[in-house]
Amino acid sequence: MANTSYREIKDSLTQLYLDDPRPWLVGFSGGKDSTLLASLIFDAVQSVPAEQRKKPVTVLCTDTRVEIPAIADMVEGTLSRMRKFSRQNDLNIEAHLLKPPPEQSFWVNLIGRGYPPPNRTFRWCTQRMKIDPVNTFVKQRMGHWGEAILHLGARRAESSTRAQTMADRETRGGLCRHPDLPRVWVSNPIQFLTTEEVWAYLLQRANPWGGDSRALYKLYANASNGECPIQIDTSTPACGNSRFGCWTCTVVEKDKASEGLLAAGDDRMEHLLEFRQTLLDFRDPANGWRDDRRMNGNEGAGPLLIKGRRELLKRLLTLQEETGLELISPEELLLIQQMWKAARDPDDGRGVARIVNKQRGVIMTTDLKELNRLREIEEEVASEKGINADILRRMLAKVEEFSESHRAHGLPDDLLNILKDDLFQGMLVKEPVA
Numbered sequence: 001m002a003n004t005s006y007r008e009i010k011d012s013l014t015q016l017y018l019d020d021p022r023p024w025l026v027g028f029s030g031g032k033d034s035t036l037l038a039s040l041i042f043d044a045v046q047s048v049p050a051e052q053r054k055k056p057v058t059v060l061c062t063d064t065r066v067e068i069p070a071i072a073d074m075v076e077g078t079l080s081r082m083r084k085f086s087r088q089n090d091l092n093i094e095a096h097l098l099k100p101p102p103e104q105s106f107w108v109n110l111i112g113r114g115y116p117p118p119n120r121t122f123r124w125c126t127q128r129m130k131i132d133p134v135n136t137f138v139k140q141r142m143g144h145w146g147e148a149i150l151h152l153g154a155r156r157a158e159s160s161t162r163a164q165t166m167a168d169r170e171t172r173g174g175l176c177r178h179p180d181l182p183r184v185w186v187s188n189p190i191q192f193l194t195t196e197e198v199w200a201y202l203l204q205r206a207n208p209w210g211g212d213s214r215a216l217y218k219l220y221a222n223a224s225n226g227e228c229p230i231q232i233d234t235s236t237p238a239c240g241n242s243r244f245g246c247w248t249c250t251v252v253e254k255d256k257a258s259e260g261l262l263a264a265g266d267d268r269m270e271h272l273l274e275f276r277q278t279l280l281d282f283r284d285p286a287n288g289w290r291d292d293r294r295m296n297g298n299e300g301a302g303p304l305l306i307k308g309r310r311e312l313l314k315r316l317l318t319l320q321e322e323t324g325l326e327l328i329s330p331e332e333l334l335l336i337q338q339m340w341k342a343a344r345d346p347d348d349g350r351g352v353a354r355i356v357n358k359q360r361g362v363i364m365t366t367d368l369k370e371l372n373r374l375r376e377i378e379e380e381v382a383s384e385k386g387i388n389a390d391i392l393r394r395m396l397a398k399v400e401e402f403s404e405s406h407r408a409h410g411l412p413d414d415l416l417n418i419l420k421d422d423l424f425q426g427m428l429v430k431e432p433v434a
């Protein structure tokens with residue numbers, strides 16, 4: 001029965017390859033379902049005569065920059081074997097590892113903007129770190145292509161919500177419209193396979209690109225249920241309920257994957273798990289790290305206070321030394337510095353450098369003379385206009401932050417929120433100097 005299913009899936013993929021001219025995209029997370037999907041796609045493409053392999057096929061994988069290290073290594077290895085195999089066999093299959101830009105990284109959002117560690121109701125991470133990088137890549141490619149087909153390894157047996165979402169989507173010729181990318185059609189070739197059938201296939205055969213799936217099976221054996229599928233929209237179940245998620249994930253109660261890897265001897269996970277616990281502590285408003293006003297000024301648990309962001313940065317740099325992993329980049333540090341200048345209770349523009357220099361014993365350069373001169377000018381303008389200098393600085397920093405990322409969307413709202421803070425604090429506007 002299962003063998004018939006695999007054969008049918010492969011045959012219908014081959015047929016689609018030959019009959020439909022649209023380029024293919026393949027979502028790949030490194031988990032069992034997308035490994036099976038990629039395997040079937042490689043086999044299908046290879047079964048087509050070489051002179052007919054004209055269709056561009058692109059395997060897409062996301063790396064949030066906070067992936068569990070052992071899994072990130074495994075995925076990178078697989079992608080590079082896929083590339084090599086495709087080159088050697090003229091398959092015309094590319095493999096890309098997509099990462100969020102530094103301004104949308106986990107640390108810049110958490111420590112820079114002060115977003116609380118994500119939970120089920122405020123899961124800000126998936127869109128920014130997984131969905132947007134894919135959408136951006138696909139939109140760039142769509143400039144050359146009229147339409148494309150995106151193959152995903154989603155299966156109905158994963159959960160009843162998943163089954164319902166898949167059943168509800170508008171379909172045409174077995175393909176359903178992508179919720180955000182109108183010219184992309186989604187195909188779910190393995191949707192009716194059971195988990196047992198997926199493993200049976202993977203464990204009985206070598207992968208087309210070489211190697212087998214035993215290491216993958218061992219990773220799964222260290223935890224239970226679910227995987228972080230490649231995310232195409234926020235209606236997909238939380239990738240937090242997975243073993244292929246971020247080691248920082250606070251959406252799940254327990255990080256079974258990290259715990260499993262630690263039990264299997266990956267000592268780095270001990271420190272990473274401790275830091276995850278720190279994130280949970282900082283998220284809890286009772287522990288005093290959160291503002292008691294939201295970003296929009298309304299009452300309620302708000303962003304991390306600047307003292308909380310400083311403390312997290314210190315602990316992150318310590319963690320970096322303990323694990324020997326490069327967890328945060330110099331570019332992210334600069335962005336965080338920029339954002340602290342626009343925060344409530346703003347930083348003087350040197351806070352990050354102070355922490356980095358103290359932790360690492362190296363000098364992170366900031367032009368002090370220039371900074372002091374800038375502060376004097378800001379004081380003068382603020383006093384001339386009769387406004388609070390901190391508020392002026394925060395607004396300037398906010399404009400700078402947006403102009404560095406070459407975007408304006410959201411800027412008026414952010415400026416308005418800063419002004420609301422000023423009103424709230426009752427610090428606003430002395431009488432303008434005549």
Ligand code: SF4
Nearest residue numbers: 125239240245246249
């Ligand atoms: S694994 Fe968790 S932290 Fe990472 S993107 Fe998914 S929900 Fe967010």
